[in-house]
Amino acid sequence: MRTYFDCIPCFVRQALDAARLATDDERIHEQVMRQVLELAAELDMSRSPPVMGQQIHRLIRNLVGQDDPYREIKRRFNNLALKLYPELRKQIVSSNSRLETAIRLAIAGNIIDFGVNGSVNESDLNKAISESLTADFDSMQLQSFQDAIEQAEEILYLADNAGEIVFDRLLIEQIPIEKVTVVVKGSPVINDATMEDAVVAGLPQIVEVIDNGSDAPGTILESCSPVFRSRFSTADLAIAKGQGNYETLSDVNKDIFFILRAKCPVIARHLGCEIGSMILTKNKVGTYNE
Amino acid sequence: MRTYFDCIPCFVRQALDAARLATDDERIHEQVMRQVLELAAELDMSRSPPVMGQQIHRLIRNLVGQDDPYREIKRRFNNLALKLYPELRKQIVSSNSRLETAIRLAIAGNIIDFGVNGSVNESDLNKAISESLTADFDSMQLQSFQDAIEQAEEILYLADNAGEIVFDRLLIEQIPIEKVTVVVKGSPVINDATMEDAVVAGLPQIVEVIDNGSDAPGTILESCSPVFRSRFSTADLAIAKGQGNYETLSDVNKDIFFILRAKCPVIARHLGCEIGSMILTKNKVGTYNE
Numbered sequence: 416m417r418t419y420f421d422c423i424p425c426f427v428r429q430a431l432d433a434a435r436l437a438t439d440d441e442r443i444h445e446q447v448m449r450q451v452l453e454l455a456a457e458l459d460m461s462r463s464p465p466v467m468g469q470q471i472h473r474l475i476r477n478l479v480g481q482d483d484p485y486r487e488i489k490r491r492f493n494n495l496a497l498k499l500y501p502e503l504r505k506q507i508v509s510s511n512s513r514l515e516t517a518i519r520l521a522i523a524g525n526i527i528d529f530g531v532n533g534s535v536n537e538s539d540l541n542k543a544i545s546e547s548l549t550a551d552f553d554s555m556q557l558q559s560f561q562d563a564i565e566q567a568e569e570i571l572y573l574a575d576n577a578g579e580i581v582f583d584r585l586l587i588e589q590i591p592i593e594k595v596t597v598v599v600k601g602s603p604v605i606n607d608a609t610m611e612d613a614v615v616a617g618l619p620q621i622v623e624v625i626d627n628g629s630d631a632p633g634t635i636l637e638s639c640s641p642v643f644r645s646r647f648s649t650a651d652l653a654i655a656k657g658q659g660n661y662e663t664l665s666d667v668n669k670d671i672f673f674i675l676r677a678k679c680p681v682i683a684r685h686l687g688c689e690i691g692s693m694i695l696t697k698n699k700v701g702t703y704n705e
Numbered sequence: 706m707r708t709y710f711d712c713i714p715c716f717v718r719q720a721l722d723a724a725r726l727a728t729d730d731e732r733i734h735e736q737v738m739r740q741v742l743e744l745a746a747e748l749d750m751s752r753s754p755p756v757m758g759q760q761i762h763r764l765i766r767n768l769v770g771q772d773d774p775y776r777e778i779k780r781r782f783n784n785l786a787l788k789l790y791p792e793l794r795k796q797i798v799s800s801n802s803r804l805e806t807a808i809r810l811a812i813a814g815n816i817i818d819f820g821v822n823g824s825v826n827e828s829d830l831n832k833a834i835s836e837s838l839t840a841d842f843d844s845m846q847l848q849s850f851q852d853a854i855e856q857a858e859e860i861l862y863l864a865d866n867a868g869e870i871v872f873d874r875l876l877i878e879q880i881p882i883e884k885v886t887v888v889v890k891g892s893p894v895i896n897d898a899t900m901e902d903a904v905v906a907g908l909p910q911i912v913e914v915i916d917n918g919s920d921a922p923g924t925i926l927e928s929c930s931p932v933f934r935s936r937f938s939t940a941d942l943a944i945a946k947g948q949g950n951y952e953t954l955s956d957v958n959k960d961i962f963f964i965l966r967a968k969c970p971v972i973a974r975h976l977g978c979e980i981g982s983m984i985l986t987k988n989k990v991g992t993y994n995e
Contacts (some may be wrong), residue, residue: 421719422740428714444710451747452713456742460735571875 416664417446418467418515419681426455426464430471432533433605437475437484445480446472447471464681465633468530472604473630485577485602492527492578492606493615495537499544500581506548507585517589518674522693523547524582525575525657525676529606530632532678536565540578543676547693556695557578560672563697564612567652567670570594573627573634575657575675576605577612583656584616586674588702592622601628603638604666633659636667664698671698706955708750708757709971716745716754720761722823723895727765727774732990736768737761739982753952754971755923758820762894762921764868774891775819775867782817782896785827789834796838797875804849806838807876808964809976812983813837814872815865815947815966820895820922824970830868833966837983846985850962853987855944857960860884863917863924865947865965866895873946874906876964882912884941891918923949926957941993948972954988961988971976 427448434447434626451471458467476482503520510516526543527535564570572587572595574580586594597618597633600607608616615625627641634655636644647653653671655664661673661682675694677683717738722758724737741761748757759799766772794811796896816826816833852862862885864870870889877885887908891895896904903914918930924945925936937943943961945954951963966983967973975981 420731420738422737424714424718424721431710441710445750448710448713452746456739456746473851552788584980 418464421681422464424482433475437479437482443478465631465659465663469631485606489577489606496578514589515587517632521582521586522676526579526581527546527576550693564590569649569650572597573655573660574599574608578609580608580616581611599626601626603628604630604632626649633663635663706953708754711971712754720967723765727769730822733768755921755949755953775896779867779896786868786871793970804879807879809874811876812868812966817866817868854880859940860888861940861943863945863950864889866900867898870898870906872938886913889916892918892920894922923953925953
């Protein structure tokens, strides 16, 4: 997906939110704003929004002198999600369709996205969980997803954010686990999950976990390590979680299912859905099952 | 009032809204965005937000090659307000406090602000009118305003937007009309009222109307004509309508009453009120009655 004009004011607002979260120093807020505006003035609109996100958050980390301004937020949402995990797991096990319930909850976890909303809290998460269990959901896509995971031999699960990764675990447990490799970011960006978060979520005990070698808030293939790119190219199927992965992979010629909540108007328009919709959708340019 | 960091993403969004309203040509949208981002990167934050607004809208008019992209919007809201005028005037005349009711309605008219919200419609206006008649309102300030207009000999009423200027007429009719000079913008910017709108509102038949010689969406004194500046300096009292006039005159050492609806978080914080509050307030740096 390319960058749209509507993304630009949103980048500027996100940069200000992120700068404020990282430091109280207004001189740094000003430096961040001026440099982001200069970057945005020269932006290549044909590239996906996370290309700009990657630059913004590198800039903030450099100016603030912190490698991970979202560390405490990630810790907090991992703990919150881990507390909910046993009860949510019971709900899945006792439901009519375990896979569907697990997907619904994985989408609920996608609310924990500090790229889109810098003030997500516990009550937003609880609301997202209860909504996700009853909201409209495309069961045609569910059958197609189920077929795809049955037929695939090697599945990459591209995780999105910390906290959310515990909800991803609930879904991963409902798919043939021996086929799955979970992929996290190579180094911190916003509240995206890294290896540390996968470990906290207990994932390495049940599946292979690798990192993609990149600090982009999405999967920009040319920014990823050769090891990850090789795994991505050989895998039969990718499950890509969240907006950043959708934005960066929607035009990639590969069998990919995207699982996300459409949280911004640009994404919603691109997907042809309402803002807030729960999305399980197959990559249009993929060839799986066709 | 200076420009705050939070104004920057809002400038960028406003520029995009305004470019889209002026033309469907996406190449021009892109030129507007890139040039506004460059201007914003170099912005002098000590100046008021309308300094940037003036530059943005000059840029859009130049790139689009139209001197008044909001002409149709202004016509529409003038007509709408003129249709409401007779009934609103009756409400004022039959109310317990004519001045208070007229101020409340003048504040309702301030919703017609395409700088803040590019999609104001008739139902927003009707809602603003009914809310304005019952919402909280500081009657201490009302007494002080009443004293000030009684004691003043020469009052400048700085109008804000087209359509809204009909609501201003309702208020102007309730103050000693022989003391009042209404001031409109020197040339078009956003939907700000110019002489054409004052004429449509019937103001020249009841009061003196002058223009300020400027195309800023507010009253940037150094951008105004020498004639206006001289009138501003000799008047005893100014009544300044809307956010743009508040932003540009809040630090001016002059007796000014501001009448507005606080529509953005930055203005609300500066005034110490909630977003949406109806404001009648005296300039803190003024010396009147002190």
